[in-house]
Amino acid sequence: MNVDEMQKKLSQKAGKAPEHQFENLYGLLCNEVWLRVAHHAVNSNQGREAAGIDGITMSNFNGDLERNLKRLQEQLKAKTFEPMPVKRVYIPKPNSEKKRPLGIPTLLDRIVQEALRMILEPIWEADFSVHSYGFRPNRSTYDAMTYIGKRLASNAGQSYQWVIEGDIASYFDTIPHRRLMKAIKQRVADRKIRDLLWKFLRAGVMQQGTIKETLTGTPQGGIVSPLLANIYLHELDRYMESKYLSFTERQRHNRRKQGKGNVLYVRYADDFVVLCNGTKAAAQAIKQELGECLSTMGLTLSEEKTKVTHITEGFDFLGYRVLRSTGTKGIIIGEKISQNHR
Numbered sequence: 001m002n003v004d005e006m007q008k009k010l011s012q013k014a015g016k017a018p019e020h021q022f023e024n025l026y027g028l029l030c031n032e033v034w035l036r037v038a039h040h041a042v043n044s045n046q047g048r049e050a051a052g053i054d055g056i057t058m059s060n061f062n063g064d065l066e067r068n069l070k071r072l073q074e075q076l077k078a079k080t081f082e083p084m085p086v087k088r089v090y091i092p093k094p095n096s097e098k099k100r101p102l103g104i105p106t107l108l109d110r111i112v113q114e115a116l117r118m119i120l121e122p123i124w125e126a127d128f129s130v131h132s133y134g135f136r137p138n139r140s141t142y143d144a145m146t147y148i149g150k151r152l153a154s155n156a157g158q159s160y161q162w163v164i165e166g167d168i169a170s171y172f173d174t175i176p177h178r179r180l181m182k183a184i185k186q187r188v189a190d191r192k193i194r195d196l197l198w199k200f201l202r203a204g205v206m207q208q209g210t211i212k213e214t215l216t217g218t219p220q221g222g223i224v225s226p227l228l229a230n231i232y233l234h235e236l237d238r239y240m241e242s243k244y245l246s247f248t249e250r251q252r253h254n255r256r257k258q259g260k261g262n263v264l265y266v267r268y269a270d271d272f273v274v275l276c277n278g279t280k281a282a283a284q285a286i287k288q289e290l291g292e293c294l295s296t297m298g299l300t301l302s303e304e305k306t307k308v309t310h311i312t313e314g315f316d317f318l319g320y321r322v323l324r325s326t327g328t329k330g331i332i333i334g335e336k337i338s339q340n341h342r
Contacts, residue, residue, distance in 0.1 A: 001033045007122040014126035014187070021189035022123060029115050029193070030076045035069055038115035042107070042223070052106030053087045053206050061107055072108060079192065083109050085204035085211050086219050103205070103220025113200065113223040116193070121227055123187050128230065129237035131245065134269030135226035141318040144268050148322065151264050152275070152311075159256075160264060162283035163315045164274040167305035168294060171270035172229060173217040176298040177201045180218075180232050200224065229269060232297070239293050240265045240274075244286075261286075266317075273317050283308050 006028065013020060028034050039061075042048060048058040061068050075081040084106045090099040105113065121137070128136065133144040151157045180201070181194060188194055200219055205212045218225035244263045247255065252262045261278015263286065274290070276283040287308055291301035309315055314323030 001031055003034060003037045003118065007118065010119070011122040011126055014123045018127065021185075021187060023189045025119050025188065025190040026192035026196075028119050029112070029196075030073055032069070032073055034115055034118065035073055035076075035111065038111050038118060039065075039069060041114050042110045047104075050104050051087075052104050052109065053084055054106050054108075056107050058107060072111065076112070079195075081108075081112065081196070083112070083196075083200045083203040085206040086221060088205050088207040088220065101220065103222070105219060105222055109200070109203075110223055112196075113219075116197065117224045117227055119193070120184075120188070120224070120231075124227065124231055124234070127187070128234060129241060129267075131240070131265050132230060132234070132237055132267050134267065134271075135230060141268060141320075144266050144318060145320055145322075148264070148266055148273070148275075148317070152322075152324070157264075159277040160275040161311050162261075162276040162278070162280055163307075163309050163311055164276070164283055164287050164290070165305070165307045165309065165315050165317070166267075166272040166274065166290060167302040168270045169300040169302040171233075171299065172220070172225070174299060175217055175229065175232050177216060179298055180228060183231055183235065184228075197224075197228075226269065233267065233270070235297060236272075236290075236293060237265075237267060243289075268318055271318065273315065275311075280308065280310075 043058055051057045086103040086105050089102050091102050093100050133139045152160060184194060202214060204214050218228045245265060255262055261276040261282040264275040266273055274286060294301050311324040314321055
């Protein structure tokens, strides 16, 4: 099997048939070549030697690689593979006395999650919005900031005065599992793949020897978690596209004449900004709409952190400071203000 070719086929099928639900995906997961490629990816990661709750490191696994890969393949084929709770440890925050939680799945779980990501990502990449930049192939914080900078620096961009800095309260910990699986079902008819994903979601967390249930959220530190998070927030992107981002130039012009604002929208994982060229009241109304949309998804827009600010006051996004200078320079995207952005 050529993994690249298979991923290309999945992507092309997804692109040509937006309503298609994929079946017979589980066989890919059990394929020896597929698992070897997944193992190689995990083996290339910086944290490859970190051990989960079973204590197995990559060095242990590689010590008898052929037998260990074969055993994993057989467990997946027999559907006896069971994800284990994520080990939660706390590490110091840079330049702070506080600590932040770090999730470490077991090595086997990381390999299987990578194999799942290799199947699911080509399918959803055909669906995802151009306005989504986080945790996607060939997209980065730099691309998101370049998009904002170019749009705001253009003649039309000069009219964008109000900024909604979006913040979803504890997003990665609060994603509703059943609704997430419903979103996945729109593309994945293969029950065996969905059952395995469900097991990963419900595997729990072990902290100081105690296992805690995970009834919401994606596995912390999980390789497939960023993709699952994007799949769930794809609904927000679609809402923004249908409501504000699909107008023709004439329609946008007419909206301005009617006193209604147009918007620019950029999302990076759970961080997003909406720039409006209408009134402050219109921007505040859009903020309220966003809160209502997220509420229907079982999520909460953080009232404390979601601000509506004027462009000349500047705003922070993805660790950059963005502001409109009152001089001749126009838009300024400053240096990174933080190296700790997730």
